[in-house]
Amino acid sequence: MPKTEPIKAVRGVRDILPEERGLWRVAEQAAARVAHRFGYREIETPIIERRELIERGVGEDSDAATKELYRFEDRGGRQLALRPEATASVVRAYFEGGLNQGPQPARLYLMGPMFRYDRPQKGRYRQFFQFDIEAIGGSSPALDAEVIEVARAWLFEVGLKELTLELNTIGDSICRPAYLDLLRAYYRPFKSRLHSECQHRVEVNPLRLLDCKVPQCQPFKADAPRITDHLCEPCALAWKTVRQLLDAAGIEYHLNPYLVRGLDYYTRTVFEFYPAGSTGSQDALASGGRYDGLAAALSWESTPGVGFAGGLDRVTELMATEGEQVITEPAAEVIVLPDGDLVAEAAEVARLIRTVRSAAVDYEPRSLRAKMRAADKQQAKWAVLFSAENAKQHKVQLRDMRTGEQVEVSWPELPERLLPD
Numbered sequence: 537m538p539k540t541e542p543i544k545a546v547r548g549v550r551d552i553l554p555e556e557r558g559l560w561r562v563a564e565q566a567a568a569r570v571a572h573r574f575g576y577r578e579i580e581t582p583i584i585e586r587r588e589l590i591e592r593g594v595g596e597d598s599d600a601a602t603k604e605l606y607r608f609e610d611r612g613g614r615q616l617a618l619r620p621e622a623t624a625s626v627v628r629a630y631f632e633g634g635l636n637q638g639p640q641p642a643r644l645y646l647m648g649p650m651f652r653y654d655r656p657q658k659g660r661y662r663q664f665f666q667f668d669i670e671a672i673g674g675s676s677p678a679l680d681a682e683v684i685e686v687a688r689a690w691l692f693e694v695g696l697k698e699l700t701l702e703l704n705t706i707g708d709s710i711c712r713p714a715y716l717d718l719l720r721a722y723y724r725p726f727k728s729r730l731h732s733e734c735q736h737r738v739e740v741n742p743l744r745l746l747d748c749k750v751p752q753c754q755p756f757k758a759d760a761p762r763i764t765d766h767l768c769e770p771c772a773l774a775w776k777t778v779r780q781l782l783d784a785a786g787i788e789y790h791l792n793p794y795l796v797r798g799l800d801y802y803t804r805t806v807f808e809f810y811p812a813g814s815t816g817s818q819d820a821l822a823s824g825g826r827y828d829g830l831a832a833a834l835s836w837e838s839t840p841g842v843g844f845a846g847g848l849d850r851v852t853e854l855m856a857t858e859g860e861q862v863i864t865e866p867a868a869e870v871i872v873l874p875d876g877d878l879v880a881e882a883a884e885v886a887r888l889i890r891t892v893r894s895a896a897v898d899y900e901p902r903s904l905r906a907k908m909r910a911a912d913k914q915q916a917k918w919a920v921l922f923s924a925e926n927a928k929q930h931k932v933q934l935r936d937m938r939t940g941e942q943v944e945v946s947w948p949e950l951p952e953r954l955l956p957d
């Protein structure tokens with residue numbers, strides 16, 4: 537038989553090994569704790585959705601839909617996609633699950649994997665994980681401030697306190713069209729000096745000209761009209777209220793007129809959290825905003841909503857570099873080491889120990905010495921050794937791996953001897 541290559545993981549995705557998983561759990565538990573503290577309840581939605589939902593949710597013309605979407609046809613010929621973000625799914629579930637009939641707004645959170653067929657690089661994966669918060673069915677600007685506070689509280693809780701909050705508004709369907717005309721008119725004379733994608737954006741999606749990172753497009757931004765000078769009255773009031781509420785909460789922010797979203801259903805508040813001192817090229821830790829047009833874009837009843845998505849991959853990477861203690865998954869505290877073929881007896885001894893502590897059995901056919909070495913490597917606190925002779929008398933040798941002290945103990949005594957202090 538020809539030797540074939542061992543099968544490896546798919547490009548752009550990765551394993552989170554037990555050594556790292558503990559840190560992830562800290563981030564996830566903090567997310568759940570903070571979400572609950574603000575009255576948000578957990579929801580799970582499927583990883584697969586109808587392609588239409590996702591394409592309308594991320595915008596059919598956007599990069600995320602055209603290039604980055606994992607799409608496929610199932611065996612029944614259904615057009616499906618792996619979710620690239622959670623908001624469209626959560627909004628769908630809000631209606632399908634009748635949450636729109638309950639108290640409003642519905643405060644929901646979700647944690648799970650998202651999929652984007654992006655070019656993999658450090659910090660950017662094709663499967664990555666988000667903590668997602670959505671407040672659906674409320675239009676109060678206080679909710680915008682609230683979700684910002686939730687995001688910040690989560691990042692604080694995992695020890696990331698040196699943050700920059702970038703904030704902007706992008707108006708709504710009342711005031712934005714006129715502003716976009718102004719922006720187009722401003723950019724048209726410079727069109728030939730913009731990079732090719734931006735040339736296209738002038739007519740199609742002028743708001744995205746503002747967050748372009750390509751050097752040749754930068755000089756035109758400073759004099760571009762700003763939407764904050766062209767808001768309708770309700771948007772201007774909401775914008776003022778959000779800032780006042782953030783001020784009252786002691787949350788510092790940086791007004792960034794170039795922070796935008798390219799899709800029509802996004803309205804008013806947009807925000808992003810970055811590690812303090814990061815350059816603009818770095819990716820955000822969390823980003824969010826209001827999407828009052830999304831429900832209608834999905835053909836549900838028009839319903840306002842606001843939320844954010846935080847990236848668990850980035851957050852845990854930063855936690856690790858900020859010196860957050862490495863928290864590995866604990867291995868068994870007690871290792872049961874039968875000397876010889878004493879499988880049933882070893883299993884029984886382990887079962888007794890598990891009433892008080894975690895225990896695993898070394899079933900490998902190797903010498904007791906080799907088993908001891910393995911137990912040591914696993915940093916077990918105790919080893920429980922026994923021979924066939926011991927087993928007959930229902931006895932074991934209980935060894936404290938730290939001190940090397942060893943005492944003979946009867947099986948029924950074991951749980952008591954191993955009681956956690």
Ligand code: AMP
Nearest residue numbers: 659660661664820821822823845847850
């Ligand atoms: P977005 O849904 O694009 O606004 O992203 C929200 C957050 O998810 C970002 O701030 C990142 O932390 C994280 N994120 C987005 N895309 C990726 C990716 N490809 N790999 C890892 N994290 C990501």
